[in-house]
Amino acid sequence: MRxxxxxxxxxxxxPDRLAGLGGVLIAxxxxxxxxxxxxxPYPADELKPAEALLPPDGAHWFGTxxxxxxxxxxxxxxxxxxxxxxxxxxxxxxxxxxxxxxVAGYAGGWLRDVILRVTDVFLAFxxxxxSLALAVVLQPSVSTAxxxxxxxxxxxxxxxxxxxxxxxxxxxYVDAARCLGVPAPMIVLRHVLPNSLTPVLVQISLDAGxxxxxxxxxxxxxxxxxxxxxEWGLMVQQGQSLFTTNWWVVTFxxxxxxxxxxxFNMLGEGLRNALDPRRAVR
Numbered sequence: 139m140r141x142x143x144x145x146x147x148x149x150x151x152x153p154d155r156l157a158g159l160g161g162v163l164i165a166x167x168x169x170x171x172x173x174x175x176x177x178x179p180y181p182a183d184e185l186k187p188a189e190a191l192l193p194p195d196g197a198h199w200f201g202t203x204x205x206x207x208x209x210x211x212x213x214x215x216x217x218x219x220x221x222x223x224x225x226x227x228x229x230x231x232x233x234x235x236x237x238x239x240x241v242a243g244y245a246g247g248w249l250r251d252v253i254l255r256v257t258d259v260f261l262a263f264x265x266x267x268x269s270l271a272l273a274v275v276l277q278p279s280v281s282t283a284x285x286x287x288x289x290x291x292x293x294x295x296x297x298x299x300x301x302x303x304x305x306x307x308x309x310x311y312v313d314a315a316r317c318l319g320v321p322a323p324m325i326v327l328r329h330v331l332p333n334s335l336t337p338v339l340v341q342i343s344l345d346a347g348x349x350x351x352x353x354x355x356x357x358x359x360x361x362x363x364x365x366x367x368x369e370w371g372l373m374v375q376q377g378q379s380l381f382t383t384n385w386w387v388v389t390f391x392x393x394x395x396x397x398x399x400x401x402f403n404m405l406g407e408g409l410r411n412a413l414d415p416r417r418a419v420r
Contacts, residue, residue: 156404156407156408157404157405157407157408157409157411157412158408159401159404160400160401160402160403160404160405160406160408161401161405161408163397163398163400163401163404164398164401164402164405167217167221167394167397167398167401168221170214170217171214171215171217171218171221172218174211174214174215174217174218177214178208178210178211178214178215179198179199179208179210179211180207180208180211181211182207182211182212182215182368183207183366184206184207184208184211185205185206185207186202186205186206186207187205187206188206189202189206190202190203190204190205190206191203191204191380191384191387192206193384193386194386198210200213200386200390201384201386201387201390203373203376203377203387204376204377204380204387209373209386209387209390209391210390211368212368212373212391213368213370213373213390213391213394215368216368216369216370216372216373216391216394217370217394217398218368219280219363219367219368219369219370220350220353220354220369220370220371220394220395220398221350221398222280223280223283223284223287223349223350223353223362224346224349224350224353226284226288227284227287227288227291227349227353228291228342228345228346228349230284230288230292231288231291231292231294231295232292232295232338232342234288234292234295234296235291235292235293235294235295235296235298235299236295236296236299236331236334236335236338238253238257238292238296238299238300239253239295239296239297239298239299239300239301239302239303239334240299240300240303240326240330240331240334241253241326242254242296242299242300242303243299243300243301243302243303243304243305243306243307243330243334244303244304244306244307244322244325244326244330246304246307250300250304253296253300254296254297254300257293257296257297258293260289260290260292260293261293261294261297263290265290265291265352266290266352266355268286268289268290269286269287269289269290269352269356270286270356270359270361272285272286272289272290273286273356273361273362274361278360278361278362278364279362279363279364280362280363280367280369282361282362283353283356283357283361283362283363286356286361287349287352287353287356291345291349294341294345295338295341298337298338298341299334299338302333302334302337302338303330303331303334306329306330306333306334307330311329312325312329312330315328315329336413337413339409340406340409340410340413341406343402343405343406343409344402344403344406344407344410345406346402346406347398347399347400347401347402347403347406348399350370350395350398350399350402351395351399353369353371354369354370354371354374354395355371356371357369357370357371357372357375358371358372358374358375359375360375370391370392370394370395371391371395373387373388373391374388374391374392374395377391
């Protein structure tokens with residue numbers, strides 16, 4: 139009986155293979171976005187009205203849009219915008235949320251109550267609706283989308299970091315540091331914060347797809363990226379009326395959103411399963 143059990147333990151699990159597939163897809167999307175100027179067959183904003191709405195062929199693999207722009211080129215450059223928005227939102231949200239969460243979890247008492255009550259106020263509103271409300275007030279742009287989404291995203295990291303930091307703050311090595319007279323800021327920076335980051339990093343990988351979808355939704359509604367910026371959600375909005383006649387205009391940017399969001403979800407699920415101590419091999 140030990141033979142099959144030992145073999146089963148050495149075989150990769152399905153979630154791990156899905157995480158690997160997600161990582162490969164994300165790497166391809168990132169590389170395509172970074173090297174868009176080298177990979178794009180045409181300039182990003184080259185207008186050729188005489189070649190408008192050409193179907194996919196050897197010259198234009200993804201076809202052209204209403205003003206003759208190459209859709210493959212626009213999708214490659216749109217990846218730069220979408221990934222940049224996701225990176226900016228997640229970096230800002232994690233920086234604010236983790237900082238507040240670690241302080242709340244370690245300090246406890248009234249400071250924890252104040253921070254978490256403010257967090258609850260933001261969590262009481264649906265994230266997408268609050269993002270829409272902020273985007274309406276501000277001038278539509280890529281930076282507006284970043285601010286509007288980040289304002290609604292940081293509370294989740296505050297809650298997560300606070301719960302983990304509160305657990306870490308009770309561990310023996312933290313008590314030992316207190317007994318040795320180590321200042322509280324040093325304890326937080328050297329012990330509490332590093333040991334609170336693992337679940338946050340997993341959550342960031344899970345949230346990346348959601349941020350991309352939210353940014354695309356804002357652009358689709360005219361509250362995010364504006365012309366002539368290439369952005370997947372904006373491209374879908376521009377091609378929605380042509381779906382039944384010129385399907386390629388909306389299909390390829392839509393697939394880019396779907397594949398990227400799905401890849402981040404697969405990677406996040408794989409990381410969460412891999413780092414979950416309850417999932418140890420029996």
